[in-house]
Amino acid sequence: MRDSAFDQAFPDQPLRQPIIGYQDTVDDLTVDDLVAHHRAAYVGGNIVVSTCGNVDHADVVGMVEDALGHLPSGQRMPAPELTYAPGxxxxxxxxxxxxxxxxxxxxxxxxxxxxxxxxxxxxxxxxxxxxxxxxxxxxxxxxxxxxxxxxxxxxxxxxxxxxxxxxxxxxxxxxxxxxxxxxxxxxxxxxxxxxxxxxxxxxxxxxxxxxxxxxxxxxxxxxxxxxxxxxxxxxxxxxxxxxxxxxxxxxxxxxxxxxxxxxxxxxxxxxxxxxxxxxxxxxxxxxxxxxxxx
The missing domain is CATH 3.30.830.10 (Metalloenzyme, LuxS/M16 peptidase-like)
Structure with a gap:
């Protein structure tokens, strides 16, 4: 029902696709596809780090920089622009x-x-x-x-x-x-x-x-x-x-x-x-x- 709802509400748009994909799309993936996606998505500009609790902001920033600072900065991947079209x-x-x-x-x-x-x-x-x-x-x-x-x-x-x-x-x-x-x-x-x-x-x-x-x-x-x-x-x-x-x-x-x-x-x-x-x-x-x- 969820996939059908998004398919009808956002026809011909990315949201209509199931998260896990289809058997044929998974079979068609190559190592180069995965490497290209990883290099584009897993970059500093595309990461949000959130914390809560009894923590010091400066300490958290330092730990994040130590753990993730080696990543290329890259760019944030924009969310797809969706248009609701009732179906x-x-x-x-x-x-x-x-x-x-x-x-x-x-x-x-x-x-x-x-x-x-x-x-x-x-x-x-x-x-x-x-x-x-x-x-x-x-x-x-x-x-x-x-x-x-x-x-x-x-x-x-x-x-x-x-x-x-x-x-x-x-x-x-x-x-x-x-x-x-x-x-x-x-x-x-x-x-x-x-x-x-x-x-x-x-x-x-x-x-x-x-x-x-x-x-x-x-x-x-x-x-x-x-x-x-x-x-x-x-x-x-x-x-x-x-x-x-x-x-x-x-x-x-x-x-x-x-x-x-x-x-x-x-x-x-x-x-x-x-x-x-x-x-x-x-x-x-x-x-x-x-x-x-x-």
Whole structure:
């Protein structure tokens, strides 16, 4: 599902390729290919060293210079320039299980709206008692699993929602999944916002106590933003979000063209046009979708 999602969201671009490659591409690699890549990638200009803990900055710099100073300086390899182009794909199979994945781009959101969209996906599917989990599994027993996630890759930011259940029930699962996403995006509640802030509070403070998580924060900030973001500013930024902020981000989210990936028997596969119409609210009268207030 992940490879299919990136293949459809970024057609004819490097991100659509699986990290481990294909059998034929691996077979075609030569020693000269590996040496050339090593000389281009493993250079000083392409390395980020991040540390945390009770360390002295000057001491760390000295140790890094001693360990890596012999490397040629080289140049930082630029990340590929990616262009989001929404697509859709059904992976047909003969089993009795179905899956639907919806991917929304939030790359163009400013930092405040990006954070608000992060809390929206957290409320909808980012934890064990999320809104999607309650509506699809706890209330109706329709799914084996449902969840949400966020990706940041080469400057592209995406949020994703997924549900898996019996293939014959996928029309109902799809209907409730879209209704839940749309209803909360347009009408977030103070209770869910408060809970999301509490989870973000826990996530940030737990990361501060975990050296590897802090190192990841530092390295990712440098790679994605070119600088280390202040943890307090990040914390305060999430805690300052209001219901109006979430509602604005939710409206923006529903306006983004989604990439849609499904899997299951070809018979009864999702109607992608109807899904897009239901998400956007342009037309919610097609069979299988209830009318929604916007």
């Amino acid at each position: 859709e794909l059904h992976n047909g199979h003969g089993g009795d299980q179905g899956t639907l994945r919806l991917i929304f781009p939030i790359t163009e959101f400013d930092l405040k709206m990006h954070r608000a969209a992060t809390l929206i996906y957290d409320c909808l599917g980012g934890h064990g008692y999320s809104l999607l989990m309650k509506e699809l599994r706890e209330k109706r027993g329709l799914v084996y699993n449902c969840w949400a996630d966020a990706y940041t890759v080469a400057g592209q930011n995406l949020v994703m929602f997924e549900a898996t259940g019996e293939a014959r029930k996928m029309p109902e699962i799809t209907d409730i999944m879209i209704n839940t996403i749309r209803d909360f995006a347009l009408n977030p509640t103070q209770e869910e916002l408060d809970h999301a802030k509490q989870r973000m509070h826990a996530n940030i403070f737990m990361a501060l106590d975990h050296p590897s998580a802090r190192i990841d924060y530092v390295a990712n900030d440098i790679f994605e933003r070119g600088k280390v973001l202040d943890i307090k500013e990040k914390y305060d930024g999430y805690q300052a979000l209001t219901l109006s902020d979430l509602a604005k981000a939710g409206q923006m989210l529903l306006m983004q063209p989604p990439t849609i990936i499904s899997a299951g028997p070809t018979r009864g596969k999702p109607k992608f046009d109807a899904i897009r119409a239901a998400i956007s609210g342009r037309d919610t009268t097609k069979p299988g979708f209830r009318q929604r207030a916007s």
